[in-house]
Amino acid sequence: MKKNSPIAKLITFTVNGKEFTRYVIQSMLLIDLIRDELGLTGTKTGCLEGECGACSVLLNGAAINSCLFLAINVEGHEITTIEGFSTGEKMDEVQTAMIQNGAVQCGFCSSGMAVSIKSMQTRSRNESRIPTRHEIQKGLEGNLCRCTGYIKIIEAAGEILNK
Amino acid sequence: MKFNVISPKTKTDLLKAMKNETYFRFGAGYTDLIPEMKKMEDIGYSIINLAQLNDQTFRNIKRGQDVIRIGTLATAAQIVNDEFIAENFPVLHQAANCLASSQIRQVATVGGNLCTASPSGDISCALVSIQAQCEILSESGNLRLIPIADFFIGPRKTSMKNNEILRSVIVPINVKHHEVHSGFLKVGTRRSMECSVVSLAYHILTDKKAIIHKAGIAIGAVAPTIRYAEEAGNFLLGKNISSIHPDDSELFANEVLKYASPISDLRASAWYRSEVLFNISKSILE
């Protein structure tokens, strides 16, 4: 598609620090733009109904569900997916804390969990305030995990957020 | 899922789009709309996309002398983070804070919550208890103001016409020197995420001697629409909130129950909903 139409729209946005300008189908969901068009498959397709959080990405630093978001609405905004966390060989501290705390089993929820923890970290830094354990649990309410029983994930988040 | 989208950036473009399109729906945070559209074979309308609208009246929460104006594009997260609301309208703060998950609160809007007109809309229930007004804009640019109680007219039905959009909700600021006893109780099948089985919003103002001067009570998920339990609120007027007799608490809870016509569904039976409503109603006076 090469021009603006009721079908497609030219938009500019940033993903993992890289700027893109491209025609995007107007009714496309953000999760499909990220996975199918940009090939960033670290963001997972779970329930597609806003319940599980596997599809979470950062929009200007805050976690959202990419399965309930219109792709064209990233116009002018910054998206970070799990692929944007590590730089080269070096993992992000959220990823390291999750591994060290045994917070990853099958891994299906892990990118979404990392995104939610990152979102809380950014917020707590901006507000210079450490969240309570209750607030951490609340911050992870939108992420389901079938394997770990959550405790280790909450501990990994606590370690990061108490820094 | 295929549909046309128009993305107005200004109010003028928005009104123009509302005039030009014959069949359309607004899209704000899309957390109700996308799941709904996904179930449809053929989407026979366009979407007027509000997410890129650059209009401060629609987006901001603004405090005036006597009122707070909440733009309908304000998100649940914006409500949660507003300190004035947290302090003066705990009922609204708590309702926004228990809506779904943090990912959804980031995008879900006040306008979407109201216009979906779900009997279990959390922000809507809080706004009914504080007797907000709805400011509705027509395609010709005219504004009308209606009490929120007249906004919900049936399950998933509002009193808005096709060529109208909800622009703001207007909340009267509490009388000075009054103490605020205000909160939102939601009983669900799971702690968050689930639309409630029963919800109760209360916003009670007392003077320094703890005498109740104003009491707004609203209930959600137990009738076809959110109900304003006016008589229950009236029952409390003139009573001392710190020494309410247990008999009066029960009478109050019975008044609240009169507004409920719960049904049995997947989430809970009618009997369970009534019991829960009775008990949480009593509990706010204990």
Ligand SMILES: Cc1cc2nc3c(=O)[nH]c(=O)nc-3n(C[C@H](O)[C@H](O)[C@H](O)COP(=O)(O)OP(=O)(O)OC[C@H]3O[C@@H](n4cnc5c(N)ncnc54)[C@H](O)[C@@H]3O)c2cc1C
């Ligand atoms: C997993 C999940 C959990 C949820 N949990 C809760 C919950 O706990 N509590 C709760 O209350 N809700 C819940 N919801 C429902 C939903 O998130 C809220 O109702 C939300 O506030 C809707 O806002 P939105 O901006 O996403 O609306 P949208 O989906 O964008 O719009 C909803 C409707 O309102 C119309 N509309 C939007 N803005 C306007 C306007 N300004 N003027 C006129 N019409 C307008 C749209 O055309 C559409 O019909 C949940 C949803 C999901 C997916």
Ligand code: FES
């Ligand atoms: S895939 Fe988006 S929340 Fe489950």
Ligand code: FES
């Ligand atoms: S590690 Fe398997 S779903 Fe969380």
